Amino acid sequence: MRLAEAWRVAVDALRANRLRSVLTMLGVVIGVAAVVALVAIGTGTKQQIEQQVEGLGSNLLIVVPGRLEAGAAPTASTMTLDDVDAVTRVVGDRSRVAVTIQSGETVRAGSRSSFASMQGVLETTPTVFVRRLDRGSYFSRSDVSTGRRVAVLGAAVARQLFGERDPIGRQITVGGVRFRVTGTFEQLGQSLGVDRDSEVHIPVTAAQRLLGTDRIDGLAIRAPDRERIDALGAAVVAALAERHPDTDFSAVTQEQILGVLGDILGVLTGVLAAIAGISLLVGGVGVSNIMLVSVRERTREIGLRKAVGARPRDIGVQFLLEAVLLTTIGGLLGMALGISAALLVDRLSPVPAAITWWSLTLAFGVSATVGIVFGVVPAQRAGRLDPVVALRTE
Amino acid sequence: MTAPPAIVATDVRRVYELDGVSVAALRGVSLTVQPGDYLAIVGTSGSGKSTLMHLLGGLDRPTGGTLLIGGRDVATLTPAEMSRLRNETIGFVFQSFHLLSRTTARDNVALPLVYRGVGRRERRARATAMLERVGLGHRVDHRPNQMSGGEQQRVAIARALVTGPSVLLADEPTGNLDTTTGQSVLALLESLNADGVAVVLVTHDREVADRARRQIVMRDGVIVTTAPPPPVDAEAR
Structure with missing residues (x-):
């Protein structure tokens, strides 16, 4: 089967169950939106702080009493x-x-x-x-x-x-x-x-x-x-x-301050992204679940397709594309939602947000990957169905 | 007949494992389907006729004996090769039609061509031509739920024929139809048979079976009679 044909079949199948497709997508939409928005806020905060530290002037040396170490009490x-x-x-x-x-x-x-x-x-x-x-x-x-x-x-x-x-x-x-x-x-x-x-x-x-x-x-x-x-x-x-x-006296440079702050904010952004990533994972599990239901529901259709010449691979690809379509559309919507949320936060609150290309690419890539990973098991199951059993299913 | 047989089954057996219990559905069946044959397989429920049809159509494999479809031994084929074999040599007609409900008559008929890699435009042209041949040239854009049972079965027959198979396997093709409609579907199958396609009917209906040139009666997984006696070739026993 040609890939274009498989796409058409996948789109048809998603259209046939619009509400279910939308609800399944929602999990991915929320996950991707959360990743994009939180990474944007983390990145924006980091950039703002870096600008502020640099805005103090270049080649600055700050001398304070005491040791500048984590956990040291100010002197x-x-x-x-x-x-x-x-x-x-x-x-x-x-x-x-x-x-x-x-x-x-x-x-x-x-x-x-x-x-x-x-x-x-x-x-x-x-x-x-x-x-x-x-x-x-x-x-x-x-x-x-x-x-x-x-x-x-x-x-x-x-x-x-x-x-x-x-x-x-x-x-x-x-x-x-x-x-x-x-x-x-x-x-x-x-x-x-x-x-x-x-x-x-x-x-x-x-x-x-x-x-x-x-x-x-x-x-x-x-x-x-x-x-x-x-x-x-x-x-x-x-x-x-x-x-x-x-x-004791310590002299610190802007670079040192930036290094420490950058590390802390990098970890923070990572933690935020990981939390958002978990919701994306949950969305993926939802996709897997719905695809299994879809395979069961369309067992007769699978049997018929096999009878008229569909190979196991054709059926597998069809269901895999359906899952990938769900998550990539969900991913695109999630990106749009995440960007809007980040812009809104940036505009309406003192928290800055900066949307970076890498976070968008990552979010889209992850959502497509989620579709593949969570679509593989249902797709394999569909591809391996015995046509005799499948045709007999009522 | 000089052409090679379409299907040759030799001492074919099929044993199912159900919860650790072996159930023999076919216990040694030998049968040849010649090009242009018109054969009815008759039997009560549980006689093994459906199992036999699945094997003849390459949907299933025997657990014993040899089965050649289009000259190829199915035991040596991968699932993908079996799919291709079905696509090229067999057309299926089912009792319950098995049409895709959200799809137009034309796209239902074109489905086997999708798996053969035929382009969309040519698929549609061939499907339309096939629908015209089964008398549904005016229904190409209708969906199954907009058609009568007889029309749906004609769509299914058009789908079975669109790839130009050598054998049409029909499993109780009139089972869901009223008598008149059933008669016209049978008449269609017979006219196709007259054009050279071998037709194998699986049925429990004697009246339907009697229209075939050859009959095979199944009971308990074996062929009990072949009647009326084949007019040309002798059946291997």
Whole structure:
């Protein structure tokens, strides 16, 4: 029998039992849709995080107290601005060194208020990290050395406090202390689960006075190039260790962060895909079941086809094609549904989704394979039917 | 007759194993079907006539003896080769017609050609021609449920003939039809026989059997009589 003919027969058979075919397909549709949508969400999340980490700027070295290991408890910082001077001497360029001390504070302007992440920083922050201003200007080195009470607002904070009004030059209070707004940041969105538009930057000296401490939380260095990043990290850690013999320090690069995050998200995406794959498997079992019913129902037809010259292989191919047709149509519908679901999630929720060709190809390939794997047993059974017995069946 | 016999059965036996018990359905049957034969196999239910028909049609294999269909020993053939043999040499007509219910008369008739690898266009042309020959040229696009029993059996006969077989095996072809319709179906079979196709009728109906040129009476898995005596060739006993 020609293959085209076998296709026609398979399509006819599926049409004859429309509702049953659709219900059988549904299992595969749901399985494939789940695989496509979940892989899209996993991939999208991974891509977004990678972009955010890369968006911090290239060749970035982040120095924190304590060891950066899985399960290690965070260590309280003992670093001060004197340590920063020491690090600056190692780096040889103050504009490449940034520090932070952070605290959640209520920021007020008149009757309006906003809860913001207050960041005490050096004037170098916009160049070490990539932070662009929307309006006004960032504070200067003299503002930092004199501890002047000036502030640069994140986009969300500026909007909450001032709405559409220009905040430059206006007074706000941070933790009850008056500051003057000198600039606002461009909108950034979320990064690694943190809303970066609700930051308020003030000079690190002013922040230390506000919090009653001389410590800083951590520092970051932009290395001049990729080759020197590891050596620089080691030198900075050594300089800090000399000043704080009792504390460990770690320097991590973006690549290391990306590597760890990528591994975690890769595993997560894999687990999601596996769970979705199980539902695809269940769909396949449904196909197998229905095909066995179909073989039994059409035993007389099989007997007749054999009597007029169908070979066991012809009958087997016919039923196998029927199963493959069920799962591939189901797979295509599932892909459409999965893509729609992923796009909808991407559009309507903060969870990003990215549809990749490999996941679509994989989902389609798997659904066709499911048809073959779960169609083989019913097809073999049909092909081996004894024509005498089959013709006698009522 | 110079042409080789269409079917030669020599001491053919068929034993079924049912739950560990051996049941002998055929216990040594010898029979020759010549080209152009018109033969009736008669017997009561359980006489082995259906088993014999399945063997003659290559649907089943004997468990003993030799059976040649179209000159080929069925014991040496694979299931696929048996299918091909059936397709090329045998046409089946069943009591219950065995038509595909969702399929038009033309496509039902064309079915054997599908398995011969004939292209769609030629299949349809040959099926239409065959339907015209059995007097159903006006019913080609009808489905079985839109046709009478007699018409359905004519479709089945057209299907049996479409591959140009040398033998037509008809198992109780009039069993589901009223007398008049049955007579016209038999008349059709006889006219086909007159055109050279060997016809083997399996029936328990004496009146139907009496129309054949030769009769074989089966009882308990063996041939008990061959009557009326064959007009030309002597039957091997």
